[in-house]
Amino acid sequence: MDRELLRRLHEEGDATARERLVARHLPLVRSLARRYAGRGEALEDIEQVGAIGLLKAIDRFELGRGVSLATFATPTVVGEIKRHFRDKGWAIRVPRALQELNARMSAGIDRLTSRLGRSPTVAEIALELKSTPEEVLEALEVGTAYTTLSLSGGPGGEEEADPLESLGEEDEEFARSEDRAALAPAMSRLPARERDILRMRFEEGLPQTQIAERVGLSQMHVSRLIRKALVAMRDDLA
Amino acid sequence: MSERIELTAPLDGDFGAVVRLIVGGISARVDLGFEEMDDLQLAIERLHAEAGGQERLTLDFDLSPGRVRVRLGPLLERGLADALQRGPVAGALTLKGVLDTLVDSYGVEEAADGRLFIRIVKLVNA
Numbered sequence: 611m612d613r614e615l616l617r618r619l620h621e622e623g624d625a626t627a628r629e630r631l632v633a634r635h636l637p638l639v640r641s642l643a644r645r646y647a648g649r650g651e652a653l654e655d656i657e658q659v660g661a662i663g664l665l666k667a668i669d670r671f672e673l674g675r676g677v678s679l680a681t682f683a684t685p686t687v688v689g690e691i692k693r694h695f696r697d698k699g700w701a702i703r704v705p706r707a708l709q710e711l712n713a714r715m716s717a718g719i720d721r722l723t724s725r726l727g728r729s730p731t732v733a734e735i736a737l738e739l740k741s742t743p744e745e746v747l748e749a750l751e752v753g754t755a756y757t758t759l760s761l762s763g764g765p766g767g768e769e770e771a772d773p774l775e776s777l778g779e780e781d782e783e784f785a786r787s788e789d790r791a792a793l794a795p796a797m798s799r800l801p802a803r804e805r806d807i808l809r810m811r812f813e814e815g816l817p818q819t820q821i822a823e824r825v826g827l828s829q830m831h832v833s834r835l836i837r838k839a840l841v842a843m844r845d846d847l848a
Numbered sequence: 849m850s851e852r853i854e855l856t857a858p859l860d861g862d863f864g865a866v867v868r869l870i871v872g873g874i875s876a877r878v879d880l881g882f883e884e885m886d887d888l889q890l891a892i893e894r895l896h897a898e899a900g901g902q903e904r905l906t907l908d909f910d911l912s913p914g915r916v917r918v919r920l921g922p923l924l925e926r927g928l929a930d931a932l933q934r935g936p937v938a939g940a941l942t943l944k945g946v947l948d949t950l951v952d953s954y955g956v957e958e959a960a961d962g963r964l965f966i967r968i969v970k971l972v973n974a
Contacts, residue, residue, distance in 0.1 A: 723882075731879045744873075797941055811949060812948075819883065
């Protein structure tokens with residue numbers, strides 16, 4: 611089946627064949643991504659990075675090869691995930707226990723939100739994760755610091771925003787004030803998913819829990835994306 | 849019973865995490881939910897970022913059962929206060945729009961000596 615789809619993609623340029631190949635091998639990506647869970651990065655993010663590796667492997671696969679796509683794709687997917695961690699690694703040495711607590715936090719918060727029917731308090735999260743409120747706060751901060759760092763991106767990175775046009779001879783204070791009033795130009799440069807999440811949160815007024823349900827992410831992940839998007843927009847204007 | 853905590857912090861990015869941790873700790877003491885705590889942290893982060901023209905800012909937390917009130921200032925320029933009083937801009941995400949969503953109320957206070965402060969209030973289970 612894979613070889614037929616690969617043939618259709620590479621010889622006939624059939625884009626639907628690529629989509630089917632991706633769908634068939636996403637379980638492999640998920641399985642590989644899980645190996646890298648618990649390092650302070652959301653599993654959803656690792657899976658997305660792994661999916662990029664899968665796409666690269668599908669596009670680079672040569673039909674004359676005597677190996678299966680799964681065998682060929684595995685090192686590419688793992689390489690992509692490893693590069694992600696190397697490029698966006700922790701800026702400071704974070705104790706492993708805190709990284710692990712951060713990684714467990716997302717599922718814990720979602721579980722509690724569903725059980726309680728509201729956003730849990732820090733004390734409730736600590737109880738659920740057999741931790742202390744202080745450790746929960748530290749672990750949350752660890753995740754925030756990691757995400758903020760990842761914003762800096764390298765030259766040409768996918769999160770790099772185009773520079774704004776010069777503000778010309780405008781009075782500096784006036785310009786800053788205007789920027790504060792409207793972050794819209796920078797918003798248009800955000801990835802579509804982050805734009806959608808900002809609209810849901812700040813235009814529709816949806817709580818994070820509902821946004822998380824709509825977009826299929828954890829509440830903690832939605833929270834990080836909102837923060838990341840606002841910081842990116844601000845940096846874009848600076 | 850009401851409690852007060854006052855914190856003066858540099859606006860340098862390195863101290864953002866410290867402020868966020870403290871806001872988290874304070875939120876936990878008044879039993880704000882995770883999402884409410886996140887809203888309050890984000891609101892303060894945004895105001896800190898927008899006040900970036902000055903070196904430091906004082907945050908005066910007033911904790912009462914069911915709510916946290918934070919007074920930030922003094923502001924060295926009017927721009928931030930003006931931005932909060934400006935009307936909505938069609939199709940734009942404004943700082944005012946961000947605060948409208950994140951906190952239960954906010955406003956600009958002008959002290960007798962002319963110094964400007966921003967006040968935000970977050971309620972528990974609003």
